[in-house]
Amino acid sequence: MPPEGRAVLTERERSGRRQEERRLLQLEEQFVPFLLLTLLPVFLMPVASISGVGLARLLLPVMVSLLVFQSIRLLPAIRPSSSQVLRVQLYRLLGLLAAFGTLVPLLAGGWPNREVRVAALLVLTMFFLSTTVRFVLLLARVPRVNLKVLAGAAAGYAHLGLTGGILATAIQVIHPGSFNLGVEAHNDFLLDRLTYFSFVTLGGLGYGDVLPGNPLGERLAILLSLCSTLYVSLLMGLLLARFIANREVDLIEEEIEEGRLPLPLDANRSRNE
Secondary structure, eight states: OOHHHHHHHHHHHHHHHHHHHHHHHHHGGGHHHHHHHHHHHHHHHHHHHHHOHHHHHHHHHHHHHHHHHHHHHHOOOSSOOHHHHHHHHHHHHHHHHHHHHHHHHHHHTSOSOHHHHHHHHHHHHHHHHHHHHHHHHHHHHOSOOOHHHHHHHHHHHHHHHHHHHHHHHHHHHHSTTSEEOSSOOOGGGHHHHHHHHHHHHHTTOOOSSSEEOSHHHHHHHHHHHHHHHHIIIIIIHHHHHHHHHHHHHHHHHHHHHHTSSOOOHHHHHHHHO
């Protein structure tokens, strides 16, 4: 390839990276709403459980549907490639099916049968797992770290706990007895109880009131513990390192602007030219 071709290709790559960075910067505005909508079902599920089955059937579908639509809004295609657009379309379709599945007990006055509930939980589990993976990859690509991005990192951790609760609920419905709930729990409130188990496991607290009841539940507890450790050590470490590096660059630029630090030789040469 001639030098001109390589130069054009490099310029296209730079233009694509600038567009990608602009798109990522625009998505920062969605991090705080995503955090709030992730925490909303975590804190309102007990309220729905205490208030009665009717309110639970109304609140849970609304909260989960809002979170599903915010996830779809937060995770568009960053690059306009055909493969990425196709994956995003499949992801959105899965989200719409998951949102519809949460409305089934509200529209039908309860779950029609166990098979429908299992199917709805599996679709919701696949969507939340996909969201967790896509969101972690998004956070790893952000070009800068600020308070909004740190809020996004907190949202990712909260979403991981919520995903663990949904996955544990699906396992309990498919294979009853996978978890010893510790107290009498109505089937409609399994998600509340097992979400508590998920966050306790992620935090390494291990109160012992909700326990795995068979090897399948034990493996989920191990998986949640590993995911928690990896998330905090790798992703949060990456974001903090990037934040420190960005801060050092800002300080150097401030010193150069104030004249306390001389410009590099190449910069001085280009400025003189």
